[in-house]
Amino acid sequence: MEKNNVIEVENLKKNFIVKQKEKGFKGSLKSIFKPKLKVVKAVNNISFNVEEGEMLAFIGPNGAGKSTTIKMLTGILYPDSGRIKVLNIDPTKQRKKLAYKIGTVFGQKEQLWMHLTPYDNFKFFGAIYDLSKEETEKRIEEINSLFDLSKFINTPVRNLSLGQRILCEIAASLIHKPRILFLDEPTIGLDPVVKESIRKLIKKMNKEYKTTIFLTSHDISDIEKLCKRVIIVNNGKIVLDDQLINLKKQEGTLEEIISKIYKGEKTK
Amino acid sequence: MLMEVKNQINVTLKSIKYSIMKEMLNKGTFLMNIFFMILNDASFIIQWIIIYNIKEDVGGYTFNQVLLLWGIAAGIFGVSRFLFKNAFHLSDFITNGKLDSYLVQPKNVLLAVISSSSDSSALGDIFYGYILVFLSGFTVIKFLLFTLFMITGAIIVTDIAIILGSLSFWINRSDILADTGNGLMTNFATYPDGIFKGSARAMLYSIIPVGVTVYMPVQVLTSFNYSMFFIINVITLILTFFTFFIFYKGLRKYSSSNLMFSKI
Numbered sequence: 001m002e003k004n005n006v007i008e009v010e011n012l013k014k015n016f017i018v019k020q021k022e023k024g025f026k027g028s029l030k031s032i033f034k035p036k037l038k039v040v041k042a043v044n045n046i047s048f049n050v051e052e053g054e055m056l057a058f059i060g061p062n063g064a065g066k067s068t069t070i071k072m073l074t075g076i077l078y079p080d081s082g083r084i085k086v087l088n089i090d091p092t093k094q095r096k097k098l099a100y101k102i103g104t105v106f107g108q109k110e111q112l113w114m115h116l117t118p119y120d121n122f123k124f125f126g127a128i129y130d131l132s133k134e135e136t137e138k139r140i141e142e143i144n145s146l147f148d149l150s151k152f153i154n155t156p157v158r159n160l161s162l163g164q165r166i167l168c169e170i171a172a173s174l175i176h177k178p179r180i181l182f183l184d185e186p187t188i189g190l191d192p193v194v195k196e197s198i199r200k201l202i203k204k205m206n207k208e209y210k211t212t213i214f215l216t217s218h219d220i221s222d223i224e225k226l227c228k229r230v231i232i233v234n235n236g237k238i239v240l241d242d243q244l245i246n247l248k249k250q251e252g253t254l255e256e257i258i259s260k261i262y263k264g265e266k267t268k
Numbered sequence: 269m270l271m272e273v274k275n276q277i278n279v280t281l282k283s284i285k286y287s288i289m290k291e292m293l294n295k296g297t298f299l300m301n302i303f304f305m306i307l308n309d310a311s312f313i314i315q316w317i318i319i320y321n322i323k324e325d326v327g328g329y330t331f332n333q334v335l336l337l338w339g340i341a342a343g344i345f346g347v348s349r350f351l352f353k354n355a356f357h358l359s360d361f362i363t364n365g366k367l368d369s370y371l372v373q374p375k376n377v378l379l380a381v382i383s384s385s386s387d388s389s390a391l392g393d394i395f396y397g398y399i400l401v402f403l404s405g406f407t408v409i410k411f412l413l414f415t416l417f418m419i420t421g422a423i424i425v426t427d428i429a430i431i432l433g434s435l436s437f438w439i440n441r442s443d444i445l446a447d448t449g450n451g452l453m454t455n456f457a458t459y460p461d462g463i464f465k466g467s468a469r470a471m472l473y474s475i476i477p478v479g480v481t482v483y484m485p486v487q488v489l490t491s492f493n494y495s496m497f498f499i500i501n502v503i504t505l506i507l508t509f510f511t512f513f514i515f516y517k518g519l520r521k522y523s524s525s526n527l528m529f530s531k532i
Contacts, residue, residue: 016523019440067524068524071368071524074371074372075371075372076367076368076371076372076522076524077522077523077524078520078522095371096374096375097374099372099373099374100374102372104372106368106369109365109366109368109369110369111369111372113286113290115286115289115290115293116286116289120286124282124283124286127275127278127279127282128279128373128374128375129374130275130374
C-alpha cells in the first residue's frame with residue numbers, strides 16, 4: 001500500500017545569529033562598538049516524513065530545535081535552506097492556504113482573547129477560517145459535546161483555570177477541522193487529571209477524524225500514551241527516528257532511555 | 269479574490285469590535301478615560317488663546333486655523349490609536365515573538381496584529397477633534413472633509429508607526445527609535461507650518477510627513493484645492509502599499525521567541 005505523507009521535510013536548516021556580550025557594563029559598551037556574533041545552528045540539516053493519521057512525538061532537550069522546526073512547518077519561520085511540504089503546500093510560499101488545513105496549539109502562547117468567553121472566541125475563530133454563521137454554530141456544538149465545555153463556555157477566558165484554558169485553546173484550533181494538529185507542549189503546567197483528559201481527547205480526534213498529530217512535549221507520559229513513533233532531536237539534528245515499541249525494548253524506563261539519548265550516551 | 273477581501277474586512281472589523289469591547293469592560297474607567305483625554309487636549313488650546321490675544325497671526329495661521337490644526341491632529345491620532353493601537357507596539361510583537369499566533373491564522377498578519385488592541389482615551393481625541401471643527405465654524409462640507417482627512421491622516425500615522433516598528437526585524441532595540449519617530453509625528457503636528465523654514469520644512473513634507481497629515485488638510489479645509497486634495501489621497505495610498513511591503517519584507521527575518529505571554 002502506498003504511503004500518504006502529509007509532512008515531507010528535506011535537509012532543513014535554520015541558523016540564528018546571537019549577539020555575545022562580555023560581562024558587566026564594560027562588556028555592554030564593548031559590544032556596541034565591536035559586537036561579537038555567534039551563529040547558532042538551531043536546525044541542522046534534518047529530513048523526515050510523517051504519514052497521514054500518524055501520532056508523532058517530536059522531542060528533545062531544551063534548545064534542541066523542536067519549536068524552531070514546528071514554527072517552520074507552520075509557516076511562522078522561514079528556513080535558511082531545505083524543502084518543506086505540509087499537505088503538499090510550501091509553508092514559506094502559501095502560509096495562508098496552509099493555515100486553513102492545520103491547527104496549532106502552543107502551550108506557552110495563548111491564542112484566545114482573554115476578555116471574551118470561549119463561545120465568543122470560537123465564533124471569532126469561525127470568522128477567521130471563513131466559516132458561515134451556521135457552520136460555526138454547528139462546529140461549536142460538536143466541539144462542546146466532544147470537549148464537554150458547557151460548564152464554562154460562557155465564562156470569560158481570564159476567569160478559567162489553566163486546564164480549562166488549554167482545553168479551549170485546543171478546541172479553538174479544531175474549529176475548522178484541521179487535517180494536522182501541531183501541539184507544542186500542550187500539557188505544560190497542567191495537573192495529572194487534566195493532562196489525562198487532554199490526552200484522551202487528542203486520541204479521540206485522531207481516531208474519529210484521522211487527524212495527524214505532531215506533538216512536542218517534555219512529559220514522557222504524553223509520548224507513551226499518545227504516540228507510536230518518536231523522533232528525537234538534539235543540537236538541531238535528528239538523533240533517533242523509531243517506533244516507540246522499539247525504544248521501550250532497551251534497558252531501563254522510557255524516561256531513562258530518553259535521558260541517555262539526550263546526553264548522547266549509548267543505549268543497550 | 270473579492271470573497272477573500274470581504275472575509276478579511278469582516279475579520280478585521282470583528283477584531284476591532286472585540287478590542288473595543290475589552291476597553292469597555294469597566295464602564296467607569298472607559299468614560300473617565302474619554303473625559304480626561306478631552307480635558308487634557310483642551311488644556312493646550314489655552315496657551316493658543318493667550319498667544320492670539322497678543323498676536324493676530326502665528327506662522328501665517330489665524331486662530332480658527334489653529335483650531336482646525338489641533339482638531340485634525342487630535343482626530344488622526346485618536347482614530348489611529350483607537351482602531352490600531354498595536355501599530356505603536358509592533359516592536360514588542362516582533363522582538364518578543366508575539367506574531368506567532370497571528371502567523372498561524374489564514375488572514376493578513378499585519379491587520380490582525382494592529383487591530384487587536386484599542387485605546388479608549390483615543391476616543392476623547394476624536395470627540396475633541398470634532399468639537400474644535402464645530403468651534404471653527406460648521407459646514408457640512410467641512411465636516412465631511414474633516415472626517416476624510418482624519419482617516420487619511422490616521423492611515424499615514426499608522427503607516428509610519430508600522431514602518432518604524434518593522435525596523436525591529438533588522439535592528440535590535442529599535443523600539444526606542446520608533447517611539448522617538450512617533451513622538452515627532454505628534455509634536456510637529458501641533459504647530460503652524462509657517463514657523464518652520466528651509467530643511468525643517470522640507471523634512472515635514474518628506475520623512476516626517478506631518479505636512480500631508482495635518483498642514484495640507486488645514487489648507488484644503490480653509491480654501492478647497494483639488495490638487496492638494498488629490499495629493500493627500502495618493503500619498504496615503506502609496507505610503508500604505510510601501511508599509512505593507514516593508515512589513516512583509518521584514519517578516520522573512522522574524523525569529524520568534526519562546527517567551528510566555530497571553531493575549532490580554
